[in-house]
Structure formats: structure tokens, C-alpha cells
Amino acid sequence: MQGPRTASGGHAVPMLRSTAAVCTTLSALAATSILSGPAAAEPYSTTPCALHRTAAHHSEGVDSWNPDYSHPAGTIDAVMVFLSFPDAAPRTTPADLTADHFPATSRYYAQASYGRFTLRPHPLTHWLHMPRPSTAYAMKRDWDADDRAAYLHDAFKVADKEVDFSRYQVVYFVADPDAPGVDSDATKVINLDTPMHVDGTDVRRVVTVFEKHPPDRLVLAHETGHLFDLPDLYHRPVDGKGDWDTYVGDWDLMGSQFGLAPDLFAWHRWKLGWLDPRQVVCVRGAGPTRLTLEPLEAGPGIPVQGTAGAPAFGLGHGVKLALVRTGPDSVLGFEARGTAGNDRTSCRQGVLVYRISSGAESGGGPIEVVDAHPHTEACWETSVYPPLADAPVALGETFTVPGTGVTVGVEDRTPSGAWTVRITQTVSG
Template sequence: MRVPRTASGGQPVHKLRSTAAVCTTLSALAATSILGGRSSAEPFSTAACALHRTDVHHSEGVDTWNAAYPRPIGTVDAVMVFLSFPDATPRTSPAELTADYFPATSRYYQQASYGRLTLRPHPLGHWLRMPRPSTAYAIRRDWDVDDRAAYLRDAFAVADKEVDFSRYQVVYFVADPDAPGVDSDATKVVNLDTPVHVDGTDVRRVVTVFEKHPPDHLVLAHETGHVFDLPDLYRRPTDGKGAWDTHVGDWDLMGSQFGLAPDLLAWHKWKLGWLEPRQVVCVRGARPTRLTLEPLEAGPGVPVQGAAGTPSFGLGHGVKLAIVRTGPDSALGFEARDAAGNDRAACRQGVLVYRISSGAASGGGPVAVVDAHPHTEACWENSVYPPLADAPVALGESFTVPGEGVRVEVEGRTASGAWTVSITPAVTG
């Protein structure tokens, strides 16, 4: 489910802006990514830190893959079906609506996956007429089950005449944005308890798109993340009031498509299969472990700033994620975030620390960014949640995670732009 809007098209949290005024040799990798291992660090065997996948919706467990979802590796084909209604004449063309989302969505995933995913769109190219007026489906954010089922039943019926659904792993039903019954807050992924069996294949989920033209930036990328079993990271207030982005702020697309640093967290990249085992380090024991973290954004052709302030293209295959296990279904993640790639508008750079819980369902806080600067905020003009905009531990700083006693020190940066850090799993005394 996507993040809500105000009447002007932005998230409610936008009010805060004013109110808050992989490849080197094994030996080379060990030399550059694990420095002076004074504790137990496992760069090539992360079973001790791989949280188990639980039965909650979109569990953050990474020990197994949920086969009910398409794995975003290689080429994933997505069909776009454009639906019009008897009570409106479309004012935009399918070509215009396709351009709203592609190639931008494909580029986002190409960069986030370090080239491991190619999301290939297949737009139908013309409108298909639904049998009933748009107002008949009572489209809204918290959609009545029967009304939603009627919409999907009619959409599949009209589309099956022209679409071979067996060819696609992702299905987008794009409604005429100007039809009177279309509510942009209703854009979401619909997970079907009983799959639709069509063209010899089971369709288990559909992205229903009701965005205005032009749409909000990266909204389709956010919804596509759900198709790949990623959870919502925002918080939905029970009374509809208050901030929505208190869990992760700007720091993951699944929190907000408006974020300044919307690249997916390293934990999510590990879950999706975009990180090699050697790019994840499990830190154990009670003594400090020094290691080098590559910027999350660094990959083929993505420059980051080296120690001398000049762009470096030499990164992309080193350690991206350090983990400290904190409980049966919980862990802390540590990753370096730079103003590059999908995060080129990031407010602050440094080592981002966050809690992961594989037992928390989508929308229930499965990830929570830990604020290393809890008494300050930053980028209040354009951050979705300024209190977390300056959350990373900056160069030369140290930080102890509240409640866990885990300490991280950001010691320096290499000439290539990687971050050297020291992590102490348990601080005593």
C-alpha cells in the first residue's frame, strides 16, 4: 500500500517541512574489507545473522525466498494494461502514461540491483474499455473487497482478449487518471488470496495504478517493490493524524517514494539476491571489529567521492552490509550511504544504522532507522521526516545504539571512497 496524500498531491508528512522550520580476488577482498579482525567477523558465512523468514506479510527474513513472489534477478517482464471507462474520455494516451513510469522505474532498479535486474515493460499501447462506469467500482484507498473484486474481474476479462498473461511476472492495471471515479490514493498492490488462473498461469498479485498525470516520482517503483516481497516501512497512524515516516524517513523507497535517499537498504538488497555472500559481514563477539564498508550506491559506472574529493569508479564488489544479531528475530544493520546513484539528493552521508525485525509485518515497523543525532534535524525544506535526515554516523563520529550497547566508530575514508569503521557488538563497563 502506498503512502497517502494531501489534497495537493503530497504526503501529509510534507507539512513537517514547514512545521519542523562483485569482482576482486578473495585475498584482495579480505585485505580491503576486513581490517585487523580483532573480533569474529564472518564475511563469507552469514547464517548466524540471516534472520529466519516468518509467516508475517512481507517478512524481513532472508534465510529463504518466498516462492510465491517473482525473484528480481535477470530480466523480469511487466505488462501494462490501460483501462478506460464509459463515463470518461481519456485525455492522455497510453504512450504518455507509459513515459510517466518508464524508463525511470527500470533505471531505478537497474541501479539499485547493480545491474542484476532488468525490469522490462510491455505496454499494451491502447485503451481497453471497462464494462462499467468508473464510479461504479467505488475506488478508494481502503477499498471494499467486493468492489475491488468486481474491478479486477472486469479488468482481467477485457485484458485477456489481448494479453497473454503467461508471459509476464508483473501485471500493472493502469486506470484512466481523469475518470471521475478514480482515486489516486487507491494505487496499491492487490494480493489475491485465490490467484486468478488465466492463460495457463496463476496471477497472485496485481498493481492497480490510479495515479494522476504526471504521477508522483517513483510511485511505481515502490509498488513494484511489493511484488518482489518488500514491506511497507512507513507508519500509518491509527487516527490518520501525525507523521507517517517516523520509521525510516528518507532512507528507503519502501518508506517513501518522495525520500531524498530512496535507494533500497542493503538488507533489502541482500534479501532480493543483489548482494553476494561475501558482501555481507556478520559481526560477533564482544571485541571491536574493523572493516571497510563500500557505499551502498557504488556499483558499475556509479561514481562516489574519494578521500581527495574526486569521483571514484573503482568500487562495487566489496562489503556493503555489516550485521549484529540482537535477538531470535532481530538484528542491527550497518551500511554506508553516499550522495550518489539513487541517493544523489541525500541530505547527509555516513554510516546508517537500523534495526530489523523479521517478525514484524509490512507496515508494522519491520525496519527502524536509529538516529545518531537525536537532538537535531536537517533538510527540513525537502526531507519527508527531518528528524531522521541526519541519522547517519558521520566521519570521525562514534555512536552507541540505545538499548543494545553496540558501538560504531566511523574512522575514515579510503582513497576510493569506502568507509572504514569499527563495530563493537557489546560495550561493557
């Protein structure tokens, strides 16, 4: 589910479907529903700082991959199906709506994965007509299960006449944004309790897109993150009052699609398989440990700003994430954030500190940014949460993480733009 609200080209046309029946019965669960438990998988990280996957929905555990989710490696094909309704004549075209999201979404993931993952869209070029008025589906953020199931049943039925779903790992159902019953706040990933069996394949998840034209920035990238088992990192007030973005502020796409620095945390890149084991360091034992952290956005051949102000190359294979174990299901993460790539509009740069808990649910604070400057804020006119906009530890600063006995000092920057840090544990983690 998405957070709070404040030229396409070269896309292939979907392949025609093979004859198959669409299931007429389904039960849908919202993206925040709890699954039955962690799926068995081979562990892919054995470092002492790797958290175990728990039964929490979208657990931040990294010792295994949940095979119920698509792994974002290589190329994944996504079909975009455009749905119109009898109570409205579309004022936009499928090409317009495709351009709202692509190539921006693919570009985001290409940069975040250092080129290891390509999201390839296959948009239809025409509208498919739903059998009922848009108002009949009662779309809203907390969608009634029966209304949601009726919408998906009708959408699959009309799309199955033209789309071979066996060819795609991602399905986007994009509704006419001008239809009277379409609620832009209802965009979300829907987990199917009983998968749709269509074209010889099981479809377990669908992204239902109800965005206005033009849409929220990076909203489709956020929803696609859920398809890869990433949790919501924003806080949703139970009583409808209070702050939304107090967990991570601007610092990860899964916290807000509006963030000034929306690149995925290094922890998420590790979880998704985009960091090599040697790029993650587990700091253990009392006493100081000195290491060099490369800017998170730096990849092979990707320029970042060096200390002289000019673009510097040659980074991309060094350490991206330092970790300190703080409990059975918790660690502290340390990563360097700059002003390039997906973070080019970042408010501040430096070493970002955050807590990770593999037992916390999606939306329940599985990652929380630690504010190194708790008495100040920054970029109040553009930040989604100004108190955390200046959270990183800046060059020359030293910061002790409250309640941990762990201190991080940012000592220097290399000519290439990497950060020299010192992490000290006064209490062994």
C-alpha cells in the first residue's frame, strides 16, 4: 500500500493469450495482511549480523528468500492492463498513463540494483471495458474484500481475452483515472489468498493502480517494491491524526514515494541480492573499528561527487553497509548517503544510521532512522518529514546511538568520495 499523499517509448505490446478459463472465485487480502508464515528457502547469508526471517508480513530477515515472491534479478516482465468503465469516457490514453510510470519506474530500479535488475513493461495500447460502472466496485483505501474480489474477477475476465498471463511476473491493472468511482488513495498491492489460475499459471499478487494523471511521484515503484517482499516503512496513525513518516522520513522509497532521498536502504539492497557479501561488514566486539563506506548510490561506472567536487568513478565494489548486532532480531545499520542517482535531490549527505527489526510487521516500524540531530530539522518546504531530513552524521561529527553504547564518527572522505568512519562499541553487541 502506498504512503501518504501530499515519454514512454520502446515498450513491447503484450503477447496474445492462449485459451484458458478464469477462476470465478477468489479471496483477496490487502497488502498489509499477515501471511501464514515464512516460506522455507536456502539461506543466502550467514554473517552473524544477518537477521532470521520471521512470520512477520514482509519480514526484514535476510537469511533466506521467501519463494512466494518474485526475486528481482535479471529481467522481469510486467503487463499493464488499462480498464475503462461504462459510466465514464476516458480522457487519457493508455500511452499517457504508461508515460506516467515508465521509464521512471524501470530507471529507478536499474539505478537501485546497480544494473542487476531490469523491470520491463508491456503495456496494452487500448482500453479494455469493465462490465460494471466504476462506482459499483466501491474503491477506497481500506477496500471491502467482496468489492475488491469483484473488481479483480471482472478485470481478469476481460483481460484474459487478450493477455497471456503466463508470460508475466508482474500484473498492473490501471483504472481510468477520470471515472467517478476511482479513488486514487486505493492504489495498492493485493495478495490473493487463493491464487488466480489463469493461462496455466498462478497469479498471487496484483497491483491495482487508481492514480490520477499525472500520478504521485514514484508511486508505482513503491507498489512494485511490495511484490519483492519489501515492507511499508511509513507510520499510519490509528486514529487518523498525527504524523505519517516518522519512521524513516525521506530515506527510503518504502517510507514515501515523495522522499527527497528515496533510494532503497542498503539493507533492502542486501535483502534483494543486489549487494555482494563482501559489501556488508558485521562489526563485532568492543573497541573501535575503522572502515571505508562507499556512497550507497555509487555503482560500477556511476559517477558520484568526489571531495574536489568533480565526478569520481571507480567506486561500486566496496563496502556499502556496516552492521552492529543489538539483539536476537535486531541490528543497527550504517550507510553513506550522497546526492546522486535516486538520491540526487537529497537534503543532506553523510552516514545514515537506522535500526532494523525482523520481527516487526510491515507498517509497524521494521526500520527506523536514528536522528543524529534530534533538535533540528531541514528542508521544511520540500521534505516529507523535516525532523529526519538532517538525520545523517556529517563529516567531522561523532554520534552515539541512544540506548546502545554504539558510537559512530565520520572522520574523513577519500578523493573518490567514499567516507571513512569509526564505529565503537562500549558495550559488546
